[in-house]
Amino acid sequence: KTLEQAVVAPLRDFFGRNNAWLILLLIVLYKLGDAFAMSLTTTFLIRGVGFDAGEVGVVNKTLGLLATIVGALYGGILMQRLSLFRALLIFGILQGASNAGYWLLSITDKHLYSMGAAVFFENLCGGMGTSAFVALLMTLCNKSFSATQFALLSALSAVGRVYVGPVAGWFVEAHGWSTFYLFSVAAAVPGLILLLVCRQTLEYTRVNDNFISRTEYPAGYAFAMWTLAAGVSLLAVWLLLLTMDALDLTHFSFLPALLEVGVLVALSGVVLGGLLDYLALRKTHLT
Structure with missing residues (x-):
C-alpha cells in the first residue's frame, strides 16, 4: 500500500465525521478515572496503607488479574443483551464508583480482606469497562480502514494511562491518599458526560453501520x-x-x-x- 492508502485516507475518513473530535476526547477520558486509581495502587497499598510486599503481590497482582479476566468475560456476556451505549454508560459508572474502595482503605484500619475486596471489585469493574471500550473502538473503525484506525484509536487510548502517573504522584504529595482516590472517582465523570453527548451518533452508527459526514464549520x-x-x-x-x-x-x-x-x-x-x-x-x- 502507498502512504496515502495506509495513513492519509484512514485519517481523512475519520476526521471527516461530524463527531471525530468528541470521540477523540471520549477515548482519552473514558477510562481516565480508572487510570488514576491504577497508577499508584501498589505504592498506595504498601506505603499508604502499610501492607507488606508479599501480601500486595498475591492480592493485587494475582487476584487483580483474575478479577480483570472475569470482568472482561462477564462484560462481554452482558453486552449481548445491552446496546453499546448502555454498556459503556453502566460499566463506566461502575468502574468509576469502584475506585471508592481504595478511598475506604485509606480511611479505615488495615485488613487483608478489605484490601482483597477493594482490589477484586475495582479490577472486576475495570475489566467490564475494558470490554465495552474495545467494542467502542471496533465500532468506530471503518471496515475499509480498520487496521490503521484501530491502531490510531488504541494508541490514543493509552495517552491517559501513560501521562497520569506524574500528575498522580504530585496530587498525592499535595493532598494525600484519601483525597486522591475521591478525585479518581470524579475523574470518571467527564468521560461519562462526553458519552451522553455522543449518544445519538453512536446509536446511529450501531443501527446503520455507517458514519455521519461533517458538513458544518x-x-x-x-x-x-x-x-x-x-x-x-x-x-x-x-x-x-x-x-x-x-x-x-x-x-x-x-x-x-x-x-x-x-x-x-x-x-x-x-x-x-x-x-x-x-x-x-x-x-x-x-x-
Missing part, C-alpha cells in the same frame, strides 16, 4: 486541525531537544516552557474541535 475545523498540528510539532521539537540534552550534546534552558506551550497549543486544537463537534451535533437531525 469547515474553516473552524481546519483551524483546529492546524492548531493541533502546530502543538504536536512543538512537542516533537521538545522531545528532540530533550534527547539531545540527555545525551549531553547541548543544553537548553527553555525546555520546560516549550513543553508547556506545546501541550497548551495541542489541547487548544482538540478542545476547539470538540466544541465545533458539539455545535454541529446540535444542528444534526438523525433519522
